[in-house]
Every structure is written in structure tokens, then in C-alpha cells.
Amino acid sequence: RTKSGLNRDCQCGKRFAYHASFNNHKLTHSGERPYSCPVCGKAFxxxxxxKQHMFTHQEQKPFSCPVCTKGFCNKQGLKQHMSKHCKVSALIG
Structure with missing residues (x-):
């Protein structure tokens, strides 16, 4: 139970502090993906x-990897990519 007395524990084991976050998460278990990208057809x-995905289709990629120069449309994409470089360098040692 949370401070408000509401149980926001999902059947998959994840726990949520906010009701809205819990409701959004529950949608992932339904299998329904009602929002489709008009460019590539990927559904969400x-x-x-x-809306966030749509940025991947823009030509401009203002965030560049300092290791391999690959471009990204947002900081989150660059950050995820950079973690791959860190994992690879740790494996190579």
C-alpha cells in the first residue's frame, strides 16, 4: 500500500507511486496499441x-556521439547509445 492507501502494485511485479503511471503501465499488458506512426507503421x-517516436523520422540529428559520431534526434537516444559504448569498452577491458 502507498501513503494514500491505494495499492499500485502490478501483477508483473512493478510498483507505481502515481495512479496515472500505474494506469498507463497496465495498458502495456493489454496488447492493444492504438497509436500508429504514419511514416513507418510502428504502433504504440x-x-x-x-509523439516522441515521430522525432526519429526528422532529418536533423543535433545530438552526436563523441565516440562514433552517430547522430540522434534527442538526448535520450544519445544517452542509450553511449551506454552501449561503455558496455563494450568494459568487456574489452
């Missing part, structure tokens, strides 16, 4: 995630 559970 949430409209906000589709």
Missing part, C-alpha cells in the same frame, strides 16, 4: 510515446 500504447 500511448499517444505521448508516438
Amino acid at each position: 500504447v500511448l499517444k505521448a510515446v508516438l
Whole structure:
């Protein structure tokens, strides 16, 4: 139980502090993906995630990897990519 007395524990084991986050998460278990990208057809559970995805189709990629110079449309994409370089360098040692 949370401070408000509401149980926001999902059947998959994840726990949420906010009711809205819990409701959004529950949609991932339904299998329904009502929001489709008009460019590539990829489908999403949430409209906000589709909106974020749409940036991947823009030509401009202002965030560049300092290791390999690959471009990204947002900081999050660059950050995820950079973690791959870190994992590879740790394996190579």
C-alpha cells in the first residue's frame, strides 16, 4: 500500500507511486496499441510515446556521439547509445 492507501502494485511485479503511471503501465499488458506512426507503421500504447517516436523520422540529428559520431534526434537516444559504448569498452577491458 502507498501513503494514500491505494495499492499500485502490478501483477508483473512493478510498483507505481502515481495512479496515472500505474494506469498507463497496465495498458502495456493489454496488447492493444492504438497509436500508429504514419511514416513507418510502428504502433504504440500511448499517444505521448508516438509523439516522441515521430522525432526519429526528422532529418536533423543535433545530438552526436563523441565516440562514433552517430547522430540522434534527442538526448535520450544519445544517452542509450553511449551506454552501449561503455558496455563494450568494459568487456574489452
